[in-house]
Amino acid sequence: xxxxxxLMKGNEAIAHAAIxxxxxxxxxxxxxPQSEVLETxxxxxxxxxxxxxxxxxxxxxAAINMVYGGxxxxxxxxxxxxxxxxxxxxxxxxxxxxxxxxxxxVNVMRGGPGLGTIHPSQADYFQAVxxxxxxxxxxxxxxxxxxxxxxDFVGLGFDLAFKYxxxxxxxxxxxxxxxxxxxxxxxxxxxxxxxxxxxxxxxxATGNKRGRKPNVVTSLEMDSPKMExxxxxxxxxxxxxxxxxxxxxxxxxxxxxxxxxxxxxxxRICQKAIEDARAQGIKVGLLRPITxxxxxxxxxxxxxxRVKGVLVVELNAGQMIEDVKLAMGNQIPIKHFGRMGGIxxxxxxxxxxxxxxxxx
Amino acid sequence: MKxxxxxxxxxxxxxxxxxxxxAYAALMEDLEVTWMPSYGPxxxxxxxxxxxxxxDDEISSPILDKFDTAVILNQQSLDKFLPAIKxxxxxxxxxYGIHHKPERDDITIIPVNAMEATFEIGNAKTYNMLLLGxxxxxRPIVSVDAVMRxxxxxxxxxxxxxxxxxxKAIHRGMDLVAGK
Numbered sequence: 178x179x180x181x182x183x184l185m186k187g188n189e190a191i192a193h194a195a196i197x198x199x200x201x202x203x204x205x206x207x208x209x210p211q212s213e214v215l216e217t218x219x220x221x222x223x224x225x226x227x228x229x230x231x232x233x234x235x236x237x238x239a240a241i242n243m244v245y246g247g248x249x250x251x252x253x254x255x256x257x258x259x260x261x262x263x264x265x266x267x268x269x270x271x272x273x274x275x276x277x278x279x280x281x282x283v284n285v286m287r288g289g290p291g292l293g294t295i296h297p298s299q300a301d302y303f304q305a306v307x308x309x310x311x312x313x314x315x316x317x318x319x320x321x322x323x324x325x326x327x328x329d330f331v332g333l334g335f336d337l338a339f340k341y342x343x344x345x346x347x348x349x350x351x352x353x354x355x356x357x358x359x360x361x362x363x364x365x366x367x368x369x370x371x372x373x374x375x376x377x378x379x380x381x382a383t384g385n386k387r388g389r390k391p392n393v394v395t396s397l398e399m400d401s402p403k404m405e406x407x408x409x410x411x412x413x414x415x416x417x418x419x420x421x422x423x424x425x426x427x428x429x430x431x432x433x434x435x436x437x438x439x440x441x442x443x444x445r446i447c448q449k450a451i452e453d454a455r456a457q458g459i460k461v462g463l464l465r466p467i468t469x470x471x472x473x474x475x476x477x478x479x480x481x482x483r484v485k486g487v488l489v490v491e492l493n494a495g496q497m498i499e500d501v502k503l504a505m506g507n508q509i510p511i512k513h514f515g516r517m518g519g520i521x522x523x524x525x526x527x528x529x530x531x532x533x534x535x536x537x
Numbered sequence: 538m539k540x541x542x543x544x545x546x547x548x549x550x551x552x553x554x555x556x557x558x559x560a561y562a563a564l565m566e567d568l569e570v571t572w573m574p575s576y577g578p579x580x581x582x583x584x585x586x587x588x589x590x591x592x593d594d595e596i597s598s599p600i601l602d603k604f605d606t607a608v609i610l611n612q613q614s615l616d617k618f619l620p621a622i623k624x625x626x627x628x629x630x631x632x633y634g635i636h637h638k639p640e641r642d643d644i645t646i647i648p649v650n651a652m653e654a655t656f657e658i659g660n661a662k663t664y665n666m667l668l669l670g671x672x673x674x675x676r677p678i679v680s681v682d683a684v685m686r687x688x689x690x691x692x693x694x695x696x697x698x699x700x701x702x703x704x705k706a707i708h709r710g711m712d713l714v715a716g717k
């Protein structure tokens with residue numbers, strides 16, 4: 178593929194990037210607004226080139242459990258869905274986290290709750306960063322703002338998932354999934370051989386070998402003291418991730434009097450609002466968390482000492498704002514502007530909200 | 538250069554594909570581009586619109602509320618997007634099926650009788666290419682050559698015999714504006 182610039186939808190970029198990364202298996206079930214992931218994979222027929230398995234399962238529950246099984250053998254496996262479908266996957270995600278397995282889950286969010294609408298939303302923030310399934314676990318949650326990042330985060334997600342043996346999620350929204358933009362895809366990587374997997378993943382169920390202790394992959398531990406030790410190990414992993422893997426982007430914060438905090442496509446809507454605000458003499462900047470978990474607490478804490486007010490903009494009723502408040506304390510006003518149920522605000526609405534809260 | 542465009546009409550009129558063809562042409566000319574559809578169950582009959590931004594520089598928001606140029610193909614879309622055109626901007630619309638003519642004196646208004654032209658040509662499928670021609674005549678954002686290169690690259694070769702019809706339709710669309 179080289180450095181050729183292509184034009185495609187975010188969902189299509191996910192599919193291309195998965196093949197190029199050398200993913201072993203994709204298991205999914207169609208749902209708007211992410212169906213192009215499965216459609217593109219089916220059209221590209223990677224089973225004939227890289228040998229990647231692409232399977233439309235009978236349900237989301239089946240798909241996540243296929244991911245669970247594939248991940249237990251050390252293969253690079255993934256699934257994608259949209260909000261209602263991701264709710265169905267939560268039990269499987271909790272099991273994958275409990276078994277310390279690497280896997281990639283993509284959620285191209287739509288408006289909820291329930292079946293909701295097919296239009297863009299960010300109302301699954303809590304579900305993605307605070308658990309979603311049962312038990313004390315975290316996902317590494319990556320939030321792409323562009324088609325390029327949709328492609329890039331497939332590789333990044335798998336790299337992090339394998340590095341820490343924990344599932345990662347790309348939490349996208351319908352805007353990023355459905356829009357077309359320029360993208361440069363990565364080079365084709367070879368899928369790992371069975372021998373490489375056995376060497377790199379000594380924990381994986383790769384088939385019984387003489388002289389090797391059997392690898393048992395299970396989330397069940399009836400002995401509570403042992404289960405607590407498992408949990409302590411998980412928490413140690415999460416601590417290392419929080420220490421090393423925080424990613425974020427700042428835009429025009431150097432001289433900012435006010436700060437917007439937004440993720441995904443909304444961060445770009447805010448960028449436009451900031452361009453317009455600055456044209457009117459209002460100094461606004463933006464912090465965009467790229468990892469929603471781990472959350473960029475420290476840079477926000479630092480900014481809380483420099484700005485006069487903060488506007489958190491989300492496609493929900495106010496979810497990430499809780500983490501922003503935890504990071505920034507109560508010394509400055511922190512307001513929220515959100516649209517819900519599939520409605521996406523335009524840059525003027527965002528700017529009006531900022532003026533209403535802080536300027537007028 | 539930065540051009541913020543909305544194309545809006547009924548589903549089935551080729552609104553989304555027209556935007557896509559424009560986006561591919563921008564890619565051919567090494568410009569930055571975003572294509573954001575109002576996706577959903579908008580098949581034949583419902584309203585459909587797409588925002589296309591073409592720029593020399595990186596593009597921030599793919600979602601907009603003010604546009605430099607609007608290409609409008611039905612009354613509902615005209616009502617919705619007429620107030621969203623920036624002062625000094627351009628409105629291109631097909632008067633076919635428009636009951637309330639657009640009235641604004643701070644923008645350039647270009648009626649293009651594209652539907653009528655398809656009756657003369659006898660090929661309704663060229664409709665959106667006529668309008669693309671009209672758009673490129675009024676706002677030469679990309680060259681016709683770039684449009685054709687983009688089409689050639691994205692159309693499967695079994696459809697390449699249709700390139701000529703499409704190129705003719707673009708030029709016919711340009712003439713529809715030139716005649717005003």
